[in-house]
Amino acid sequence: MNQTGLPARRTAHHLLMQITTEGRLMAELIAGGALARLENDDRARAQRLATDALRGLDRADRMLKPYLKKTPPDHVMNALRLGVIELCNGEAAHGVVNAYVEIVARNKRTQAMKGLTNAVLRKIAEEGPAGWAKRAVPLTPGWLRQPLVAAWGRDAVTGMEAAHFAGAPLDLTAKGDANAVAAAVGGTVLPTGSIRVPNAGQVSTLAGYASGDWWVQDAAAAIPVKLLGDVKGLRVLDLCAAPGGKTMQLAALGADVTAVDISDKRMERVSENLTRVGLTANCVVSDAFAYDQGGFDAVLLDAPCSATGTIRRHPDLPYAKDGSEFGALIDQQETLIDHALTLLKPGGRLVFCTCSLLPDEGEVQAEEALARHEGLSIDADALRIDGIDPDWITAEGGLRLRPDFWADRGGMDGFYMAVMRKPA
Known part of the structure; x- marks a missing residue:
């Protein structure tokens, strides 16, 4: 690892800038080579530092507020946030302060604020870990927090935020x-x-x-397959299959699995994962809507969604997104359900699931599917598997999982899932 730590810190700052000002996702940036020039240790440090900053961003801002008359430019603010995270994790003040002063000074538009950066971070260093510990759990950005409070109540959202802050x-x-x-x-x-x-x-x-x-x-992501019970010898379609966890589950249980995904790269990853674990499936690169080979005993549809249930693992999401694309995703989920039902044989089962905390992407989708399709039913009995708390079962017969569940065990991703049965 570079002795000054500057390459890792500059890269962490770049990641934070891209996420908070350009709406880029961490995974997208990493796949695009944002960490490629770093040595292994620096690469891990940069990603960890950016992730920690995103997870604690609201708390960092509250620590900084007393020392700032007004919010500085994003370039400076993100340097200060990273400095807070390091200082409050016990890093030596001299190295941290010097590094972020240099990052601010290297930008022509903000170099005049290097004195401010130095002064503020030295104040933060005086507070250190004790000052950090006094602050409340970071809040989710308002654009997402408000609908979550409306759906689940303030106490539940507070529990979710504690799970998000703790990580996974x-x-x-x-x-x-x-x-x-x-x-x-x-x-x-x-x-x-x-x-x-x-x-x-x-x-x-x-x-x-x-x-x-x-x-x-994730433990929550492994449950949808379990709702199908014994699938040995059944023809099962995993629609929108990448990265392939559910495909591998189905194959391990003896199902005749077809995995469909639109992305060549993602399907290549599914194939690699299957090879590593010694399992087989029929892997098809196709748009889900274009795939029309029917007659399946069961279809598993893990539909594209807001991914708001995965913030424990992806703290960049509420800062890279603003909810503006969610309406299109909800429309897509509706049409995917309708299409998936056409691929089932009579009496077949559709497991619909999303890693979302928003009822519009879960409970509401199930209710509206029942209204659109005469004879379609929800099989609530399928939820009677080991480890499922009856309180997680929803009014329409689906399963609602949240990050604040299993708080004493480390939480779980937020998910909704329901088993729909096509009329015979």
């Missing part, structure tokens, strides 16, 4: 014996059968990675 442990799905995998990786088996590994470190170094004994999959 690593969850695995075992190809075979979950208890054996848990013992090998130092994890615990959750009530739904997933394996949770705290402080996992580098995923590829965990026992069983090379031999394909498991794959990474």
Whole structure:
């Protein structure tokens, strides 16, 4: 790692600028090579620093507010935020302050504010970790917080925000014996059968990675497949399949799986994941709407959505997005449900799910699908699987999962899912 830490800090600042001012997502930036020029240690440090800053951004802003007469330009504000995160995590003040003063000074438009940067960060250094700990849990940006409060209430959203701030442990799905995998990786088996590994470190170094004994999959994301029960020998379509966690689950359970995704690159990743774990599926690159090979016993539709249920893992999302594209996603989900039903044989089952916290992308979609399709029903009995709290079952017979559930275990991603049965 570079001794001054400046390359990692400059890259973290670049990531933060792109996310907060350009609406770019972290994964998109990394895939585009934002970290490519860094050494391995610096690459990990830059990503971790940017992620920590996004997770604690609201708290950092509240710490900075008493020392700022007005909000400085974004270039300076993001440098200050990163400085707060480092100083309040116990980094040495001298190196942190000098680095962010230099980042501010290198920009011609903000170089005159290097004195302000120096003074403010030295004040923050005096407060340090003790000052950070006094502040409340960071709030979700208002554009998202308001609809969440309207849907779930203020107390529930406060619990979600605590889960978002805490981040997410690593969850695995075992190809075979979950208890054996848990013992090998130092994890615990959750009530739904997933394996949770705290402080996992580098995923590829965990026992069983090379031999394909498991794959990474949030515990909530692993539940939709479980709702189908015994699928051995059934023809199952995984629509919008990438990155392939559900495809692998279905294949491991003995289903005859067809995985469909529109992206060549994403489907290549699905194929690579299947190869690593020694499973097979029919992988098809196609727009979901163009795929018309029907007669499936079951279809699993993990529809494109706002992804607001994944903020524990992706704290950039509420700062890169503003909700303006969600209406189009909701319309797309509706038409995907209608299309998926045409691919089922009579009496077949559709598992509709979204990793969203917004009822318009979950409960409302299920209710409206029932209204559009005569004879369509929701199979609430399918939700009677290990680990499901009856309180999570919704009025229409779906399953609502939230980040504040399992708070004592490390939370879970937000999800909605329902099993719809086509009339026979």
